[in-house]
Amino acid sequence: MGEVAPVIQSQQTQSPITFRLEIVNSRSVDALAFAEGTVILSEAFVSRLALDRAHIAFVLAHEVSHILMQHERQTLTSALAWMAPLPTSSAADIYREMEDRYFQMDTYLSVVAHQTEFEADEIGLALAAMAGYDPRRQLEFMQTLTNRGSQQSMLSTHPDPSLRLGRLRDHLPLAVRLFERAQGQP
Template sequence: MKKVLSLLVIGLVCYACATVPLTGRKQLAMVPSEEIQPLVNEQYEKVKKESRILTNTLDGQKVVQVGQRIAQVVESYLIESGYSDLVESFDWEFNLIESDQVNAWCMPGGKVAFYTGIMPICQDENGIAVVMGHEVAHAVASHSRERMSKALVQQFGMSVISTAIGQNPTLTQQIFYQSVGIGSEIGMLAFSRQHELEADELGLIFMALAGYDPRVAPEFWERMSQGGGEAPPEFLSTHPGPDRRIERLNENMPKAVEYYQASQTVNN
């Protein structure tokens, strides 16, 4: 019996695995996108209603333009790479929110928010692209869904998850709030350092595909780590240390520069 159960669990794990684009990393994907997206939409609208939206300002339009440009090339890349199903799950929206917080986030499905506090560190569209690429990468790599899946496994075990989700609709909602956030805290719960480094790697490629020079990324993260001479911003509270992050960025830079140069050839 133990052997049969083990085989069932292994089969469920394999069935519930997905592959992260570009990196090829295998991840748990126990929660269907259609279960998550209504919660995402509800919470994103809640954040917008409770915040002052500055998307029609000059900075807000820069956020929208950079976001749309990156989203377009990301979707094209994913379709060419056989991830059409993932593309269908995106409904992109980009907003700038008035807040002193040095932060930005992208929820599952492509709901993005930048806070005005991060804009001085971005400085220009290239800096915005560094952050945008990184945050979009979290959505493309389904990091929130992976975190939800791990939480479900820890709470219920592998063998009963599918039944638990199907029979208890509020379960997905509870795990969503625990894994993604709620209200003003949405999208702000910490990703693992593995997720952050993976988002850095993907983000470099995404900004390069969109025609933004990835070589500005180390400079941006240096500015971010300095935090204007004060304590590092909350955006970095669980991120890799600046030295480790920049080391990894430089390791991935040659590949990103190739994508950037190719994008310049196409655009010219």
């Protein structure tokens, strides 16, 4: 995580999380984060999109943002709050209820998941800018995703890349100021 690590550590006010980066070579995984501090990055993803150091810094900062903001906990809490207790009926009734809830929960939780992705994009943009990476490069990366078209499943946790790009554009002025400050500019 190189230059991004000191910035991430400086943003932790509670008990610090020990982050660990694992590099895998999987076509089915791009990048993801686990609540305990592990970030997974796929070499296949880096190669497929021809990511450079700046792009990788933004991907890692995005994933670390999920951990810092405890997005996994927020999502699970939302799921538990939404679910009503299962009826004490027959096994067939319980099975049917679970099937019905699966798609209802996905619809409900996709709103939560999309919000956490937007938040991780915005925080990741700021963290990487503070680490000295030009935030305009993040928008370049998101534009690449937008140009490739959405290849996401119906059940994806990620919003459409064009929506993510639009929101990042809104946050670009602040990120540019953070980047300039990191570069020693007033």
